[in-house]
Amino acid sequence: MVDDVLKRDATDQLMALTAKRVSAVELLKAALAQHERTHARINAVVAVDLERAMERARAVDDLRTRGEPLGLLAGLPMTVKDTLDAVGLPASSGLKHLRQRQAEDATAVKLARYAGAVIWGKTNTPVMAGDWQTFNGLYGTTNNPWDEARTPGGSSGGAAAALAADVTALEIGSDIGGSLRVPASFCGVYSHKPTWGLVDQHGHVPPSPGSWSQRDLNVIGPMARSARDLRLLLSVLEGGPLAAKAPPSDLKEARIALWLDEPSFPLDPEVRATIESFAAELTAAGAQVTPIASPVHMPTLMGAYQVLLGAVLGEDMPASTLRNLERMRGWARWRMAGGAAPTSNAAMTLAYTATHREWMAADAVRARLRHEMSEVFGRFDAILAPITPVTAFPHDHRPFGRRKLTTSDGQAMPYTSMLNWISLATALHLPATAIPAGPSASGRPVGAQLIGPLKGDGRMLALAQAIEENVRGYIAPAMPI
Structure with missing residues (x-):
């Protein structure tokens, strides 16, 4: 028992x-x-x-x-x-x-x-x-x-x-x-x-x-x-009851934006198909699900996020590592001028060694994009989006620069693509609830995130619970534990 x-x-x-x-x-x-x-x-x-x-x-x-x-x-x-x-x-x-x-x-x-x-x-x-x-x-x-x-x-x-x-x-x-x-x-x-x-x-x-x-x-x-x-x-x-007013648990009153398309964010076809099927289940349960384009200009957000994140992570690096990165700033600027990706080694080198002025500029971008998001949340209760570009991948303990992600159809993408879909909520300080969207065609779990407005934690959790009770919830691993 x-x-x-x-x-x-x-x-x-x-x-x-x-x-x-x-x-x-x-x-x-x-x-x-x-x-x-x-x-x-x-x-x-x-x-x-x-x-x-x-x-x-x-x-x-x-x-x-x-x-x-x-x-x-x-x-x-x-x-x-x-x-x-x-x-x-x-x-x-x-x-x-x-x-x-x-x-x-x-x-x-x-x-x-x-x-x-x-x-x-x-x-x-x-x-x-x-x-x-x-x-x-x-x-x-x-x-x-x-x-x-x-x-x-x-x-x-x-x-x-x-x-x-x-x-x-x-x-x-x-x-x-x-x-x-x-x-x-x-x-x-x-x-x-x-x-x-x-x-x-x-x-x-x-x-x-x-x-x-x-x-x-x-x-x-x-x-x-x-x-x-x-x-x-x-x-x-949080030390007390959730202050945010939770929405009704009736999914028929939920307005959900479905975000699956961003030109700079690759997505495994299995992940996309699973979340599309999940969105169809939400629609069948009465939710209003509307596909949208990227809610903000994501290359701009990713550039700011890299600086903000690098400033935090750089604090934990050994002094010798930071000195080496400082010496590489010229090379990194040259690479970025040549069109290197926002998640490239060059971008991270600049992020880890950002000056306070550079951090302030990134923070100003964050503030502007957060303001833009208020218009999105005026129309929708939540954004439903992928969390990861692939399902769980095999163990790979090589250095970051040598790792690649591989989609179910054999396409390769940079390991740093793992930052893509999580960046919106993180960079803009927004709440995000991870919920099971169902198994992929290969049988592995796929999660989706409900992203909400600032301090909308109670609303996201109430929506997640409504989905759990009316559509789908946790499924135990298929293999015996």
């Missing part, structure tokens, strides 16, 4: 706990047993604090027995991404020296504990959360529960894999370049990239441990196996 509860979403697990059909200790032991069963194959959870977790679970059970008031997540076993500090489980971000220190709870972790969650493990991430695959020299490679030869995505790849493998029902991840949405798409689960600034970033590594900086572009958000669970956890992480 406990194993059956473990397969359900967090809301159902919490209902079972409240009804005393299962205890917090029993549910924690079940989660740990599932971790042990799947660890050798998936390698999702890479650090465990069993003693503290068991003590916490017993305390919750005792409080429940005595009829004491309990938090929203009371007794629920949870894991968190290994970029978030936790007492007894400092964030390693894939680096040994970061693991060997004392740490306090990150703000997000503290809020989850305050709500009664039983934090028991950390999920794997690439080094400094800097890849769309999840592997590092400290903990190794995390595999996709749908196909162990393929990546679960990154950088919240361990989190998404743990959800799909029934090891956890709720996760806290982060996103600066698709790190919540890409793994959700590759593993067939849900995630929400909040409006920038909605969730406190303190205790996230990077930046350096102890920093109070609320980094531009980066966000911390929930991951789950249902949209209603996203709403639950986000209400905890």
Whole structure:
């Protein structure tokens, strides 16, 4: 019976706990047993604090027995991404020296504990959360529960894999370049990239441990196996109920813009076909789905996003690397003048070494494009768009410059194309909810994102839940876990 509860979403697990059909200790032991069963194959959870977790679970059970008031997540076993500090489980971000220190709870972790969650493990991430695959020299490679030869995505790849493998029902991840949405798409689960600034970033590594900086572009958000669970956890992480007014759950009142065409963004035919079929399902359910062209001029946005992103990532680079990049600025400007792509090595060299004046210019572009988006959201409740240009791809640990993405029809595209579809929401600080769109023709999950206006988090999550209840929701991996 406990194993059956473990397969359900967090809301159902919490209902079972409240009804005393299962205890917090029993549910924690079940989660740990599932971790042990799947660890050798998936390698999702890479650090465990069993003693503290068991003590916490017993305390919750005792409080429940005595009829004491309990938090929203009371007794629920949870894991968190290994970029978030936790007492007894400092964030390693894939680096040994970061693991060997004392740490306090990150703000997000503290809020989850305050709500009664039983934090028991950390999920794997690439080094400094800097890849769309999840592997590092400290903990190794995390595999996709749908196909162990393929990546679960990154950088919240361990989190998404743990959800799909029934090891956890709720996760806290982060996103600066698709790190919540890409793994959700590759593993067939849900995630929400909040409006920038909605969730406190303190205790996230990077930046350096102890920093109070609320980094531009980066966000911390929930991951789950249902949209209603996203709403639950986000209400905890933001420190109160969602302030945004949610739309009616009747899909007949939803106005959705379908964005599948951008000349500079290649898209695998399988991904396109899956999202088109999903859009047809939404239309059949009564939603008003309207195809649109790119909502803003995407080459302009990508140029600004590269500078904004490079300024953040460059801060974490060794001084010697930055000096080398500074010496390459002349070459990079020459390459860009010759028409190099906004995601090229030359563009990134300029982005990593941007001056404050250059950053200010990019920020001004962002402000103008965000203003343009207000007109789009005057006509539509949300934009439905791809998350990734391909489905989950085979593990590839070569240097970035040697990696390529290959579509189902054999076409190659740059690895940095992974930045394309996620860039709009990230660069403009907009909320985006990743939802399962269905399996591709090859049987792999395809996710889509619902992009909304600034502070429209509640509206996107309510729409995602309406879709979940009326069209389609989470599907477990086809292979046995």
